[in-house]
Amino acid sequence: MDHKMELNKTRRKFLRMLAASPVLAGSHLFSNSVTNLLAAGEVTERKFRDWLENFQQSGDQITSPDQVLDVMDFEPLARKVVPPAHFGYLATGVDDDDTVRANHEAYSRIQIRARRLVNAENVDMSRTLFGTKWDTPIVLSPVSAQKAFHPDGELGVARAAGAKGHLMMLSTVATASIEDALAASGKPVWQQLYPTNVWEITQAIVKRAERAGSPAIVLTVDLHDGSNRETLFRAQRVDKRECSMCHMGSYSPFARGRTGAIAAPASAGFANYIARKPMFNGLDVSKVNALHPLDLNWDFVKRLRDTVTVKLLIKGIVTREDAQLAVEHGSDGLIVSNHGGRAEETLRSTIESLPEVIDGVGGKVPVLVDGGVRRGTDIFKALALGATAVGFGRPHSWGLAAFGQAGVEAVLEIYRRELRNIMRQAGTTSVEKITRAYVTPSR
Numbered sequence: 001m002d003h004k005m006e007l008n009k010t011r012r013k014f015l016r017m018l019a020a021s022p023v024l025a026g027s028h029l030f031s032n033s034v035t036n037l038l039a040a041g042e043v044t045e046r047k048f049r050d051w052l053e054n055f056q057q058s059g060d061q062i063t064s065p066d067q068v069l070d071v072m073d074f075e076p077l078a079r080k081v082v083p084p085a086h087f088g089y090l091a092t093g094v095d096d097d098d099t100v101r102a103n104h105e106a107y108s109r110i111q112i113r114a115r116r117l118v119n120a121e122n123v124d125m126s127r128t129l130f131g132t133k134w135d136t137p138i139v140l141s142p143v144s145a146q147k148a149f150h151p152d153g154e155l156g157v158a159r160a161a162g163a164k165g166h167l168m169m170l171s172t173v174a175t176a177s178i179e180d181a182l183a184a185s186g187k188p189v190w191q192q193l194y195p196t197n198v199w200e201i202t203q204a205i206v207k208r209a210e211r212a213g214s215p216a217i218v219l220t221v222d223l224h225d226g227s228n229r230e231t232l233f234r235a236q237r238v239d240k241r242e243c244s245m246c247h248m249g250s251y252s253p254f255a256r257g258r259t260g261a262i263a264a265p266a267s268a269g270f271a272n273y274i275a276r277k278p279m280f281n282g283l284d285v286s287k288v289n290a291l292h293p294l295d296l297n298w299d300f301v302k303r304l305r306d307t308v309t310v311k312l313l314i315k316g317i318v319t320r321e322d323a324q325l326a327v328e329h330g331s332d333g334l335i336v337s338n339h340g341g342r343a344e345e346t347l348r349s350t351i352e353s354l355p356e357v358i359d360g361v362g363g364k365v366p367v368l369v370d371g372g373v374r375r376g377t378d379i380f381k382a383l384a385l386g387a388t389a390v391g392f393g394r395p396h397s398w399g400l401a402a403f404g405q406a407g408v409e410a411v412l413e414i415y416r417r418e419l420r421n422i423m424r425q426a427g428t429t430s431v432e433k434i435t436r437a438y439v440t441p442s443r
């Protein structure tokens with residue numbers, strides 16, 4: 001018998017043994033699938049490995065949040081329970097989704113330089129932001145329309161953020177108001193701001209958030225209407241439900257894909273769409289035809305700065321030049337972000353953009369970063385490269401979709417546990433001590 005035949009025989013024997021194994025007796029799915037695989041004949045190692053990987057990631061074994069090992073485990077769980085079009089909305093990037101992947105993959109090119117023989121009995125993960133001391137530098141980035149993932153929506157996220165002691169940012173187009181989010185969290189919640197094309201609307205949202213007690217306004221500047229979200233469009237095509245049952249009017253961010261056209265929201269239905277969002281309640285939205293208008297510029301930032309009495313941050317800055325301009329225009333802080341790869345396909349990750357933004361601000365204001373953060377080690381690396389705090393978007397929606405508030409709490413717990421772990425392992429006993437010297441290239 002030649003070597004190849006011998007190898008195949010061994011593999012088949014192994015698979016048969018696996019299918020019959022008492023260890024897997026409780027998992028019908030697993031043993032049935034192995035049997036199917038055997039019946040299919042040609043079992044290559046590659047096929048088996050791919051299959052095993054799919055199985056492991058399928059989430060079939062996980063029935064409660066405490067069984068989840070890392071935040072990525074929540075993604076397949078969410079995919080199972082969220083309708084395809086809504087999951088497409090959550091997952092989508094633009095064009096080929098390469099910037100989504102780039103955000104995450106860039107972290108794997110940064111190595112950690114672990115120091116030894118440092119007493120790591122006590123680890124202090126706390127971070128102070130604008131005078132508020134938080135247990136950790138881990139923050140929840142704004143995600144719109146979270147009731148599309150779970151009926152608890154943003155209030156489930158806010159309750160989890162409050163229970164675990166994390167800063168949350170609330171989207172302008174959230175399905176909850178800032179008043180309710182603040183009450184649910186019991187902790188400061190920052191109000192994210194899409195400017196819209198009508199200044200009076202912008203002003204009204206800012207003033208409402210300030211009155212409610214939100215200590216910061218976060219102006220998002222990285223998105224223009226009409227970004228090419230192909231994954232969303234494709235997901236929409238396979239979703240056979242009737243969208244108009246829930247999405248009254250002719251516009252919804254989920255409703256574009258049927259025709260494949262990138263609809264400009266400047267339609268009659270757009271005003272209906274935003275009128276249903278709590279932050280627009282009571283406002284005359286009849287003239288609003290854009291959330292993020294094309295003519296937005298630094299004059300707008302100046303005008304906004306003159307209006308906002310709390311802290312003003314700009315989210316979506318990725319270059320040194322813009323970082324400098326933002327500081328010159330009175331921004332109190334920046335968030336390095338590319339909208340989770342949902343705005344434009346630059347292929348440039350946010351963690352690679354962070355150092356030049358840090359250079360640009362010259363230490364004058366705090367710089368946060370989000371995009372592709374999936375491990376405590378990613379948070380550690382971002383802190384080492386100078387981030388004041390580190391955010392994440394999709395994972396809190398995965399947790400929410402899978403288990404409501406408890407799922408979001410579990411996501412937060414995992415990030416905290418992993419950060420604490422790597423801080424100990426690398427010999428950094430406080431967040432302040434995580435410096436550039438702890439990652440490569442060090443300088």
Ligand SMILES: Cc1cc2nc3c(=O)[nH]c(=O)nc-3n(C[C@H](O)[C@H](O)[C@H](O)COP(=O)(O)O)c2cc1C
Pocket residue numbers: 089090091103141142143144171172173192220315337338339340341342370371372373391392393394395
């Ligand atoms: C479904 C979804 C909705 C989002 N909505 C908003 C939003 O309303 N405002 C905003 O500034 N950013 C929004 N973002 C971007 C996030 O705040 C954050 O920058 C991004 O998700 C970080 O990347 P990550 O998902 O890889 O962690 C959204 C992201 C997703 C995935």
